[in-house]
Amino acid sequence: MNKGLRVITFEGVTKRYPDGTVAVDNLSLDVPDGSVTVFVGPSGCGKTTSLRMINRMIDATEGRIRLDGRDVKEIEPATLRRGIGYVIQQAGLFPHRRIVDNVATVPYLLGWDKKKARARAMELLERVGLDVKLAERYPFQLSGGQQQRVGVARALAADPPVLLMDEPFSAVDPIVRMSLQDELLRLQSELHKTIVFVTHDIDEAIKLGDRVAVMRVGGRLAQLSDPATLLRDPADDFVREFLGRDRGIRRLSFIPARSVRLSPPPADLVVEDGRPVGWQSGDGLQPYGSFDPETDSLRAALDAMLLSPNGLAVAVDGHGKVLGVAARDALDAALPGAADG
């Protein structure tokens, strides 16, 4: 696949229906190459419409959408769509086709050799974390979460540089949703696709997005920024309210714990083979909380501190060996509030 600049540009895009309803109002933004941009907002904010205008499931009334500089309206819709992965809420799998053939749909359309298309499909099933034994089953034999993984595999089949995901994880239960989100992040770290993701769930947006576009009813862009900035500086009351409570706590997820000053471990931390075991307390051991300063966020460090009975978070390295402990004042010092009020 050529690794050119894959950027999507909205230039003053408006969608107005014949009855006068405005779904999207003068939207201008860039979706940079290799990043995840999330459109988020309450229902009726035009987020799905905006997404569907990219692959021309809906055509814009005014303005222009460019894909790599080319106006999408100049590209024949079916051709355009075959080059863009598309994942929707109910997966939309073909019930009459086996899983492997579902995944190979676009390669077949592109005229790939059947063997090659099926091999590619099998590879993708593994890639999205599915047992290849499922390949010969029919969609109704799979759980909702599995179907959604197949939906993602199908969108990736022809290796499109751009992926559009329309509330792909809203119909599954929270635990499955969480694992699907983690899976997507892992895939993205390998594949570096240009992804546009639509959700009504602000937590999902913050977790997945490199950039988050908050939209308000009437199809207007309220704010476009990275998640940390969004949590720190909501543009207005609407965004603030939409972000909800715990904004401060959630923001900590985006601050690395690297800057937390560590102290040497006190004597009552029981350590075996360099790894923490628990806090000595009378005859027994009390549980402890730990974090890895290299990979974890301040939120994880705070969590580790709250889990330990004595308010000390244990810092460990990638192998689980004790590096030191962090006390409340060390965390305080690392908190952004301490510096910028």
Next chain:
Amino acid sequence: MGAGEEGGVNWLVEFFGDPEHWSGPAGIPARLLQHLEFSVLAFLIAAVIAVPLGLWVGHTGRGALLVVTSANAARALPTLGLLVLVVLLIGVGTVWPVLVPLIALAVPPILVNTYEGIRGVDADLRDAAYGMGLRGRQVLFRALVPVALPLILLGLRLAAIQVVATATVAAYVGLGGLGRFIIDGLATKDYGSVFGGAVLVVLLALAVQWAFTLVHRVVVSPGVRQVR
């Protein structure tokens, strides 16, 4: 009732046991062939009219109200009335007099079920098909038709059975087919013939039923069969 049943069995034994009923232009094989001839012809013509129309209307949504309403109205057309009228107007030289009412009978169920089948396909599936870059015809034939197939086949089966059962009426205007045993038997009070003819038509209809079950098993994907 007991005596009647016994009479029925005796009549049947008499009817099917008579070797004269098994040969010649008025025998069971010849009548069966005639019956099949105009049933199959009427069914095929109706399918060629109704299936494409139903697919088109279901896929585009154009003219849906008109088509469904007129198909429902066409269900009301009395076959016997149409038959005698057509024969009166164009004579019995060809099979057309019997084909016209049978086609009118078969088109509505095929049309309505095909239309409903296509229209009833999950909107998400349609959306996904377009979203992956299938073109209009590909969406119809690769995504919608396979999923709508059970309903389309149901329409075809209902139509086929009605045609086979109703083609008996053709005998009234002097045309052939299994109806002759019934109509002629009624006229001569030969209840063995009436009964025997009825049994033959029922057997034929059951064979049609069975054939469709077989077709269903072959052409409908297991993935779709399970969903319904």
Next chain:
Amino acid sequence: MGDEPLVRWDWIARNWDNGTPYAIKALLEDHTVMAFLPVVFGLLIALPLGLACARWRVLYQPTTGLMNVIYSLPSLALFSILLSVTGLTRTTVIIPLTLFSLAVLIPAVVDGMTSVPDHVRQSAVAMGFRPLRRLLQVELPIAVPVVLAGLRVATVSSISLVSVGALIGQGGLGYLFIDGWQRQFPTPIVVGIALVTLLALVADLALILIQRWLTPWARARRAA
């Protein structure tokens, strides 16, 4: 055929109400009764049977199998066979047509009950509805559109099929087809076809109106 017109209006005027049992008006009344009674009987039988099939699914397969067989019986054959039992009466026509109605209505009742969303049924149970009340106040109202769709098909087919009864001397407007055929005179045939179709359309329209009246929520949804 020569110069014989398709319709002779004076014939219609003379025979509309000529005092004999074969007056068009009398035949129309006859036809209406013979067409509607089977549907009414069919509905009365199909409701309990359909409900039983919906509750005990094991019954469903054999019942639909039997209904498929009944559906494939030629009406003429049934009339002829019954003729030897019930004679030249309306019953000879009404019994087979009732069976045909059943073949359409039982699946319609079962489908209707299946169309009740499980969460609705569950919440009715959770709120303390006992089975009978739940059936009457929750499940049947929701099943109405599907059952009525079946009722429309059954009614229209019944109206159309009555005319075949004319071949055994009990066919309402179907008499006009026989009469026209025997005299090689198209007017009665055209009148018969027109009236049968018209009767079916009026009945269909009435059922649509009944459905709207029974399901006001669907109307509100349509308007929205």
